[in-house]
Amino acid sequence: MLRDPKIPDATIERISLYSRPLEKLLSSETLVVSSEKLAELCKVNPAQVRKDLSYFGEFGVRGIGYGVRDLLTEIKKILVSDREWRMAIVGLGNMGMALVQHENFSKRGYRFVVAFDPDPGKVGAPLTNGLTIRALKEIPSLIKELEVEVGVIATQAGQAQAVADMLAAAGTKAILNCSPIHIRQQESCLVENVDFTVNLDNLAYHLGKKDKPRVP
Amino acid sequence: MLRDPKIPDATIERISLYSRPLEKLLSSETLVVSSEKLAELCKVNPAQVRKDLSYFGEFGVRGIGYGVRDLLTEIKKILVSDREWRMAIVGLGNMGMALVQHENFSKRGYRFVVAFDPDPGKVGAPLTNGLTIRALKEIPSLIKELEVEVGVIATQAGQAQAVADMLAAAGTKAILNCSPIHIRQQESCLVENVDFTVNLDNLAYHLGKKDKPRVP
Known part of the structure; x- marks a missing residue:
């Protein structure tokens, strides 16, 4: 898109x-x-x-x-932030748990309404926000049923692209990707890649310039 | 700065x-x-x-x-990314653990050399990267001794500003702030605030515009 x-x-x-x-x-x-x-x-x-x-x-x-x-x-x-956005989280490792517990999301109208994890051992476990972890195979039905608009991906690198494809196919209109890899833009779905190393590169650039001025 | x-x-x-x-x-x-x-x-x-x-x-x-x-x-x-940057993590909750385990950091030259947590119950606990969690009171001495250049903050909101002040006073030259609040710029230290809701606002803006075109 x-x-x-x-x-x-x-x-x-x-x-x-x-x-x-x-x-x-x-x-x-x-x-x-x-x-x-x-x-x-x-x-x-x-x-x-x-x-x-x-x-x-x-x-x-x-x-x-x-x-x-x-x-x-x-x-x-x-910013269309005068309304609520319904979100799904996929991947409940440390990053996913941090995002689900993040106090700023619900405060700013971003509400997790469903949680998925690829690990069958985690399916059925309760989260502190009242949700229960669901299996990936439930993505197609639950994304539609719960009218999810935004998918947040916090899986490991190897699973992120497949999860993004599943979310887009199920009708998710936007993806916030917090996995370690960049995922491809989808035809029907906006993708925003979160990449901490871009922030670090920015700091490093300014620090490096301070240490040793570059001649352009 | x-x-x-x-x-x-x-x-x-x-x-x-x-x-x-x-x-x-x-x-x-x-x-x-x-x-x-x-x-x-x-x-x-x-x-x-x-x-x-x-x-x-x-x-x-x-x-x-x-x-x-x-x-x-x-x-x-x-980008001065042709060298290694020595980093400290402060706060080993879910977000901090996710950052320490993040595969892209070390791959791109950003290496955690020390870890701190405000919770005395966590001090002494080993991390998967070989580090042991240290107490906040050790920040002044360890930042200097280990030549830490970049501090990564992943504490709860209430502790983030005080931790940033401690890091800056100890000689940290840059801070990547992944806590839920924005912290103030320091005189001697660059600050980069990571804020996921800014990414979500960006997606929401584009989604909202798609649903209902705005007349400028």
């Missing part, structure tokens, strides 16, 4: 980041925030904030700032 | 992504790759590949492509 080429994914990701400090400001009853303040809280520059938000129409008042509540409401509409 | 504003972080992250298929091409003895092919393998557009690589000087031959081995060597130099 192709993504809209007009709005960069980096913009979408920053828009999502902007919502974190806005939630804190709202709960501390701050009414207005300037692009400078929001930029500082998110560690980007103010021009970037203004440019990112301008993709989605006119927000804010020149010289005053953005209304915190209005901006947050708009961002949630843009 | 401030990052170099000239080369966008998104470019650094894509450069890191480009290295994945290049490694596969190298192991299958492919000598040359076009920007079109590399772009296809990484799901970006070819102009993006050429623009990203142009930040770092002249690569490739017009009409032919890039030498796979040379390009990979250059990327590793750019």
Whole structure:
């Protein structure tokens, strides 16, 4: 599935980041925030904030700032995070258990409604969130029955692609892949690969440059 | 610590992504790759590949492509991933255990040399990678003694900021934060926050747009 080429994914990701400090400001009853303040809280520059938000129409008042509540409401509409998303987890090793227990998911509207594991020894085991681990062969029926929209893959490398194919065939519209390998984009299903080594490469690049300046 | 504003972080992250298929091409003895092919393998557009690589000087031959081995060597130099980085993990719950066992870290030169946990009941326990869990109070001495450069935080939300402050004070130059909260940038230490809900927000945005096209 192709993504809209007009709005960069980096913009979408920053828009999502902007919502974190806005939630804190709202709960501390701050009414207005300037692009400078929001930029500082998110560690980007103010021009970037203004440019990112301008993709989605006119927000804010020149010289005053953005209304915190209005901006947050708009961002949630843009990100379609003003609703609940029904998710499946596949793979209940350490990574899968960490994801199921992750406090931010349900807080932000991402709810696990079913859990699968390839290991027959784990099938039937209860999870702390009230779910019971199901077998992979139940993927086709349960994804449809429970109206799962997003599949989260936390299996070992060797199983990830086959699981992604099963999820896509069952009607899952998007996959967050937290396995150690990158999986292929599916025709009918968006794939987002989580890769910690990309974050580490980014840090290493900045550290390396600090130690020994490169001549371009 | 401030990052170099000239080369966008998104470019650094894509450069890191480009290295994945290049490694596969190298192991299958492919000598040359076009920007079109590399772009296809990484799901970006070819102009993006050429623009990203142009930040770092002249690569490739017009009409032919890039030498796979040379390009990979250059990327590793750019990312300073042609060396080993010594890392500490703090927090050995499910997330920490998943990270310690993650096969891609050591493969890409990121090696855990020490592990800490705030829970006194876990201190002294052996890990599968041969390390033994140490107490937080040993952070100041062990970070220096073992020449740790990067700290990976996988504690619970409430402990993450204090752990980041301890790591930075002990001389850690960069932090990969995998805890559920964002931690503040440190004066002497780069911080990269891993936030799965940003990836989910990105998927939700694209799914939501598909269901109900937004008028800009």
